[in-house]
Amino acid sequence: MPREIAQLVLNGLMAGTILAVPAIGFTAIYAVLRFPNFAIASHLTIGAFAGWLANVSLGLPAALAVGVAFAAAGVAGVVSDELILKPLRPAGALTTAIAAVALTLVLENVIRFVFGNDLRGYALPIRRDWQVAGLRIAPQQVQNFGLAVVAMTAVFLFLAFTRTGKAMRAVADNPTLASVKGIDTDRVARLTTFVAMGLAGVGGVLLGLDTSIDPLTGFRVILSVFAAAVVGGLGSIPGAVVGALTIGVGEELSLLVLAPAYRTVVGFVAILLVLTLRPRGILGERAY
Numbered sequence: 001m002p003r004e005i006a007q008l009v010l011n012g013l014m015a016g017t018i019l020a021v022p023a024i025g026f027t028a029i030y031a032v033l034r035f036p037n038f039a040i041a042s043h044l045t046i047g048a049f050a051g052w053l054a055n056v057s058l059g060l061p062a063a064l065a066v067g068v069a070f071a072a073a074g075v076a077g078v079v080s081d082e083l084i085l086k087p088l089r090p091a092g093a094l095t096t097a098i099a100a101v102a103l104t105l106v107l108e109n110v111i112r113f114v115f116g117n118d119l120r121g122y123a124l125p126i127r128r129d130w131q132v133a134g135l136r137i138a139p140q141q142v143q144n145f146g147l148a149v150v151a152m153t154a155v156f157l158f159l160a161f162t163r164t165g166k167a168m169r170a171v172a173d174n175p176t177l178a179s180v181k182g183i184d185t186d187r188v189a190r191l192t193t194f195v196a197m198g199l200a201g202v203g204g205v206l207l208g209l210d211t212s213i214d215p216l217t218g219f220r221v222i223l224s225v226f227a228a229a230v231v232g233g234l235g236s237i238p239g240a241v242v243g244a245l246t247i248g249v250g251e252e253l254s255l256l257v258l259a260p261a262y263r264t265v266v267g268f269v270a271i272l273l274v275l276t277l278r279p280r281g282i283l284g285e286r287a288y
Contacts, residue, residue, distance in 0.1 A: 008137050008252040014141045016228075017208065019221070023228035023240040024155060025196030031172035031235035032192040035093035039100040040127070040200045040225065041218035042107035042163065047201020048213040049115060050228070055122050062122070062209055064182050066147055069205040070198035075204045078190055080143075100174020112215040119212045144206045152241065155195070168192055172235065173242035203269035217284025223253065227267035231274050233281025241249070242282050246270070 022044055029037045048074035051065040060068065084103050088096050128138045132219060159165035170178040171188045179185050203225075228247045232239025250266045258265065274281055 003134055005253070006258070009249055010135055010137065012249030014145055014250035015139075015210075016250065017145050018203060018206045018246035019224055019248050020149050020229055020241045020244035021148050021206065022200040022221070022225050023244045024152065024201035025238040026201075026225050027229040027232070027235055027237060028168075028192055028199075029195045029235075030173075030229065032168060032175075033089065033189055035089065035096040035100075036226070037081075037085070037100045037186075037193075037196075037236075038097060038222060038226070039077075039085070039103045039107070040197065041222035042104040042220065043046070043073045043077050043080075043197040044200040044204040044207075044218035044225075045075050045108060045111055045213070045215060046204070047198075048204030048208045048217050049111060049120075050201065052120055052122060052207035052208060052213060056120075058124075062124070062143065062205070062258070063266060064120075066202050068153075069201035071201075073194065073201025074194040074198030076107075077193050077200075080189070081193045085184050091106060097176055104222075106262045108215050110284075115215065117214060119214050120208075121212045124209065140209060143224055144209050147202075148206055151199065155199070155237070158195075164188075195230060208227065216278050223264055223267040224248075225269045231281055232273050233283040236281065239283035246282075 011169065022040060026037065026040050029040070031037075047069035051062075051069035053063040054060045054068040055062065077121050080103060085096055085099055088099050124140060129136045129138050130142075131137075159169060167178070167183045168188050170181070170183055171185050171192075175185055178188075200218070203221075204213070207213070207217060207221065224247050225244075228243035229240050230243065231246050232241065232243030233257060245251050247267060250270065251263045
């Protein structure tokens, strides 16, 4: 039993690291635009299929497929936001969030129309699992972990050390003051959407590399992404990482008592507990 628990914790940390990538995107949009953009689910799927095309049809390695997914999902995110969500934002966060859900349904059905409903897998070499101290770990898991860490590190460095990143943090903290200081808040909003949806696309590729993809790939994980952002603190990027690791480990440990089909209940329970006991999340809101 202790070894089984250790294996589940290891699997949860690996899964949580992948989950953290789109969770960062979700919380970044909330921090800057002040609404939960559930359309990140469909853009996760867009990135997954863009990466699949790059990997299978063009023969690109996984690392380059991640870059293609980031660009494709990011561009799709900016276009859909400018055309659909931006005109609705003055109506309030609730209206925009509902529109984002509707947008997700539309985009997922477009993907279904183009690619069909079949499961698709990336072109990956078959490699035997490694065993370390009695624990099994797949080489692909390690690669996915590394790609996720690189993506998250790039985001942190961008926000901390670039002028544009500092402008995004300023808008997240106080958009009115940032505008008075001469920061173009519309430009920052577009850039935030591009980066956030691009990260969702990266998350889609990492999920596809770990399992397989279909038009509902993003829909199946959006609850976990949302739970990670809420648990860590909506608007806090470090919180999104902490929340994602918490949800990832929690979902894996739930397999000790629940069937795999019910693992998503962890997200529901986590959201309820956080909203009841600590509404600001583990690291508080809008720490960006």
